[in-house]
Amino acid sequence: MLKMDYTCIEQDKQTVIVHGIRNFDLTHIFECGQCFRWNRFKNGYIGIAFGKVIYVYLKDGKLFIDNCTLYEFNDIWKEYFDLERGYSQIKESLSLDKVLKKAVKFGHGIRILRQDEWECLVSFIISANNAIPRIKKSIDYICRYFGRPIKYKDLMFYTFPTVEDLAYSDVSDIKECKCGYRSDYIKRSAEMVLSGEVDLYKLKYLDYRDAREQLLKLPGVGPKVADCVLLYSMGKFTAFPTDVWVGRVMKQFYVDDDMSLKKIHDYAIDKFGELSGFAQQYLFYYARELKIGK
DNA sequence: CGCCAGGGCTAGC
DNA sequence: GCTAGCCATGGC
Numbered sequence: 001m002l003k004m005d006y007t008c009i010e011q012d013k014q015t016v017i018v019h020g021i022r023n024f025d026l027t028h029i030f031e032c033g034q035c036f037r038w039n040r041f042k043n044g045y046i047g048i049a050f051g052k053v054i055y056v057y058l059k060d061g062k063l064f065i066d067n068c069t070l071y072e073f074n075d076i077w078k079e080y081f082d083l084e085r086g087y088s089q090i091k092e093s094l095s096l097d098k099v100l101k102k103a104v105k106f107g108h109g110i111r112i113l114r115q116d117e118w119e120c121l122v123s124f125i126i127s128a129n130n131a132i133p134r135i136k137k138s139i140d141y142i143c144r145y146f147g148r149p150i151k152y153k154d155l156m157f158y159t160f161p162t163v164e165d166l167a168y169s170d171v172s173d174i175k176e177c178k179c180g181y182r183s184d185y186i187k188r189s190a191e192m193v194l195s196g197e198v199d200l201y202k203l204k205y206l207d208y209r210d211a212r213e214q215l216l217k218l219p220g221v222g223p224k225v226a227d228c229v230l231l232y233s234m235g236k237f238t239a240f241p242t243d244v245w246v247g248r249v250m251k252q253f254y255v256d257d258d259m260s261l262k263k264i265h266d267y268a269i270d271k272f273g274e275l276s277g278f279a280q281q282y283l284f285y286y287a288r289e290l291k292i293g294k
Numbered sequence: 295c296g297c298c299a300g301g302g303c304t305a306g307c
Numbered sequence: 308g309c310t311a312g313c314c315a316t317g318g319c
Contacts (some may be wrong), residue, residue, distance in 0.1 A: 033300060124300080131299040134317065180315030185302085222302045243300040260309080261301090284300075 023087035025109020120233035141177035185220025248293030
């Protein structure tokens with residue numbers, strides 16, 4: 001079993017080149033619903049995370065990360081892209097299940113990103129009862145309004161605002177970012193994180209249950225949003241975000257049509273165990289791309 | 295026009 | 308513990 005999904009790296013001017021990359025497809029990674037700030041650019045994607053803009057593309061079986069130093073690769077992107085995890089074994093285990101075998105084949109290059117906790121929290125508060133294009137727009141507005149500008153290739157990008165930026169903001173300004181009734185949740189959650197009432201950046205050291213319980217104290221955070229934050233920013237792979245799409249695909253292949261989302265969630269975690277989060281991600285991408293159950 | 299979108303909050307049981 | 312109605316906003 002391979003521990004890593006790359007072999008070595010080299011630097012060429014402002015680009016880090018990652019050799020021996022496997023189980024890695026940029027479209028799968030960025031279009032499977034786990035992140036909202038990456039956009040197609042030339043042969044790859046351009047985006048911003050942890051205050052840095054990068055342009056990533058695959059060529060000749062190598063991953064090119066432009067606008068990146070060796071230090072930044074090791075400090076940020078190696079973990080962000082979860083490159084030290086071997087996905088082959090995960091995919092093999094999940095593929096013992098007939099349905100997941102198809103889903104894994106369909107989204108073979110999916111990797112679960114390790115995003116910033118705060119950005120992830122706000123993003124998925126916005127996601128509640130919302131449509132993905134609108135979620136992306138609202139997050140973009142928030143970054144333009146409250147974030148810090150960064151220039152790259154004569155293009156302007158904006159960092160995600162800090163906890164303080166939003167805790168001290170005016171709710172009406174958040175509303176101007178088209179966040180609707182979620183604006184107040186964002187402001188109040190920011191205040192609770194800033195005060196330490198919920199110690200957001202320590203939650204990754206707790207187990208899944210305890211970290212989830214803490215997240216559920218935040219306004220705008222229910223079971224589904226909490227699981228997204230746990231899975232996409234804290235490496236809690238027992239999380240199984242159960243939204244309408246996952247509900248549809250589960251009802252199509254696994255459970256009765258009238259089962260509640262909460263029961264489906266519990267059923268899935270019992271079935272997939274430590275691999276629940278990976279299973280969810282393959283199933284979500286499969287279901288949404290193929291519009292299963294709709 | 296009504297319905298839906300990566301749900302959560304609240305009231306009522 | 309569970310469910311029904313409500314919620315901003317825009318695309319269809």
